[in-house]
Amino acid sequence: MACKLCLYGKKNIKSHIIPKSFFMKIKQNENPILIIPDKIDKYPKKSHIGIYDDNLVCEDCEKVFSAWDNYADSFLIKNFQKNKPVFDGGIVIAYLIDSFDYHKLKLFFISLLWRASASSNNFYSLISTGVFEEKLKRMILDNDPGDQNSFSIIITKFDNEKLATGILSPHKEKLDGINYNSFYLGGFKVFIKVDSRESSELMKDFIMKPNSPLYIIVRNFRESNEFDLMREMAKLHRRRRKYY
Numbered sequence: 001m002a003c004k005l006c007l008y009g010k011k012n013i014k015s016h017i018i019p020k021s022f023f024m025k026i027k028q029n030e031n032p033i034l035i036i037p038d039k040i041d042k043y044p045k046k047s048h049i050g051i052y053d054d055n056l057v058c059e060d061c062e063k064v065f066s067a068w069d070n071y072a073d074s075f076l077i078k079n080f081q082k083n084k085p086v087f088d089g090g091i092v093i094a095y096l097i098d099s100f101d102y103h104k105l106k107l108f109f110i111s112l113l114w115r116a117s118a119s120s121n122n123f124y125s126l127i128s129t130g131v132f133e134e135k136l137k138r139m140i141l142d143n144d145p146g147d148q149n150s151f152s153i154i155i156t157k158f159d160n161e162k163l164a165t166g167i168l169s170p171h172k173e174k175l176d177g178i179n180y181n182s183f184y185l186g187g188f189k190v191f192i193k194v195d196s197r198e199s200s201e202l203m204k205d206f207i208m209k210p211n212s213p214l215y216i217i218v219r220n221f222r223e224s225n226e227f228d229l230m231r232e233m234a235k236l237h238r239r240r241r242k243y244y
Contacts, residue, residue, distance in 0.1 A: 003058040004118045010058035016050055017115040017124065018185060021073045023050035023167065025186035035167060053119045068108035071101060076188055095216045102210040106145035109153050110136055113181060113192050116170055126171040127181055129194050152193040153208040156217045176200035
């Protein structure tokens, strides 16, 4: 099968769409990661290394993503705790990042969205960018992150990563009526706008911008829909193990 990025008939390789390091962040000891599907009636899977697609890109195109993937790993995992927390009544409500490499981080999210949309892996079945897929591909090939309004990025962080021992399927959702695709990345939830309209005035305050500080909002995991879904999936998983 031809590489979906360069379109040449080179041999494709096993390629992680969400980089392996984001799966390893939530992996506890030798226990596998729980891969949680998009619907409660689907059976969760387990993995020790994350999810990959061997029909997506060739080795040369995989290298295109490397610098962006490595920067995202450094920014969101290895060095994130160095960022300044913002407190309200003694509770951390956000993190303030004074400076970062907009070019690399934005292209990481652009490539993440394109990879998920182009993938045939069922885990990414809810991500389909339609007419936007070709634009994403062109931005990757041109090394162009676009401005803040093009595939705008909003990053949030759950307050309790120890509870997030599974990873949920990415999916579509709306923020103030605007279409976004959501991805779960090792304790973070990232919203990527897939809409020709600009984000709402409220969301614009939190969009990633070049040459500007970035606020990453902290969310209460126990009060989130994600926690409710994981709890229901865990109950279903235990019942199935009991009877089968």
